[in-house]
Amino acid sequence: MPGIEPVAVRLVPLYSLRVAARDALLVLVVCAGAGAATNALRPGGIAFVQRSEYEILVPCPEGSGDAQAIPADDPAVWDTRTLLVDARSAVEHQRWHPTGSIAIPFDYLEPTSPEQVRRIASSGAGRVVVFGDGGNPDSGEQLAREIAGKGIRNVRFVAGGAPPLERAASVRGAQ
Amino acid sequence: MTKLRDWRGHAILALAARLYLAAIFLFACWHKILQPAAFALDIATYQILPLSLVNPLAIVLPWVELAAGLLLLLGFRTRAAALLVAGMMVMFTVAISIAVAKGLDMSCGCFASQGSAEDPISWRTILRDASWLLLAAYIFIFDRRPLGLDRLYGRRKSAASQEPS
Numbered sequence: 001m002p003g004i005e006p007v008a009v010r011l012v013p014l015y016s017l018r019v020a021a022r023d024a025l026l027v028l029v030v031c032a033g034a035g036a037a038t039n040a041l042r043p044g045g046i047a048f049v050q051r052s053e054y055e056i057l058v059p060c061p062e063g064s065g066d067a068q069a070i071p072a073d074d075p076a077v078w079d080t081r082t083l084l085v086d087a088r089s090a091v092e093h094q095r096w097h098p099t100g101s102i103a104i105p106f107d108y109l110e111p112t113s114p115e116q117v118r119r120i121a122s123s124g125a126g127r128v129v130v131f132g133d134g135g136n137p138d139s140g141e142q143l144a145r146e147i148a149g150k151g152i153r154n155v156r157f158v159a160g161g162a163p164p165l166e167r168a169a170s171v172r173g174a175q
Numbered sequence: 176m177t178k179l180r181d182w183r184g185h186a187i188l189a190l191a192a193r194l195y196l197a198a199i200f201l202f203a204c205w206h207k208i209l210q211p212a213a214f215a216l217d218i219a220t221y222q223i224l225p226l227s228l229v230n231p232l233a234i235v236l237p238w239v240e241l242a243a244g245l246l247l248l249l250g251f252r253t254r255a256a257a258l259l260v261a262g263m264m265v266m267f268t269v270a271i272s273i274a275v276a277k278g279l280d281m282s283c284g285c286f287a288s289q290g291s292a293e294d295p296i297s298w299r300t301i302l303r304d305a306s307w308l309l310l311a312a313y314i315f316i317f318d319r320r321p322l323g324l325d326r327l328y329g330r331r332k333s334a335a336s337q338e339p340s
Contacts, residue, residue: 016254020315023255027246031238039211040236046211050230054219161338 024033066146067141070156072164078172083125087132087143088162096162100167104142106132117150127154134161185317192248192310193318196260199307200244203286207237217284221270222277239263249316257315264308271296271304 039045070077077084086093093103102114102123119170120128128147132140144157158165207214215233219231224232239259246256271283274296283296 015251020252020254020258024258025261026241026242027252027255028235028239030241032235035235038208038238044210044212046215046230046233048234049227050215050219054216054229056220056222058215113224154228 003007017024064145065150065152065155067130067144067148067155068158069141072131072158072160074172076127076156077129077158077165077168079127081126083120083123083128085120085130085143085147086126086162087130087139092133092162096166098165101131104143106139107148108142112143112146112150117147117152120147121152127156128152129156129158131158131165132161136162189314189318192314193250193253196307196310196314197244197247200260201248204237204240204244206207206286208241209235211237214284217282220279220281220284222279223270223273226244228240236263253318256313257318259310261311261315264304264311268301268304268308271300275301 036048039048050174060098076082084098086097086101086103087106089105090103093101093105097103102119104112104120106112128144130140130144132138132142132143138157138161140157140161144155148155212235213331214237215230218233219226219229230340240263243256243259243263247260267285275283275298279296281296283300
């Protein structure tokens, strides 16, 4: 770079650059020695070379779609064209679930399988309403956003999850 | 070019930049030196380096940060310290850019370990690191040793050379 080099050399003489690089290298060597010695002597030191892989837990970017909350007592939840999806665990689904709902337990680490997404897509429902444990974060909301991100349209999730849905179901049963 | 180089304001600006970067690096190295295992995990989380290089970097890098911070604070071997800081900033900027491009939802690990997750990486982190890189370059080029051991050492050296033999 004939145009740039003279400017750089005018600002910082080559000699200074060489001296600085030499000093920096010296500092690096001293730091490597100090770091290695301290690590070897301290009780909580780590192995110089790691043998087993680190267990890293970084959420990978999953397609996240738009899903709106819907109250448990909204008539649309109980509409015959609505597919109710239970995002809770299989045990909780066994304990109670609305008639006609399907179980797709949401896993915070594993994405929902394509087979389960296809199962929803092929249901022929006009609306998908997901309900979860109602916690924070709510598994229902998470699953709803995930499946919406995978191309399922008109996905909602029950605000508050299974508890208000169970109450709404009992009220409807009493009526 | 000479005008730019000889401007008197550089002395004050470079001193401020020097002390600012010194404070940042001294603050940043602390948790890494105290918790090397947590810092090694932070490095591994970036998923860039091979496993065999993760721990050596976790052991050595905090000490380089400490040394660079101390040298900048004391004004001793300032250009070498600025060069080290610039090298580290290039490394951090590249690593964070790769992680952001991959879409990894993680903490930077710059001032606290991943566990606290209070400093999530973003394009803002990259800009921040790039600005620190520019500051290091500024110090390297324009530092006039207004205060520090380099100045003291330089005076002694010139006084010694003027003494009659």
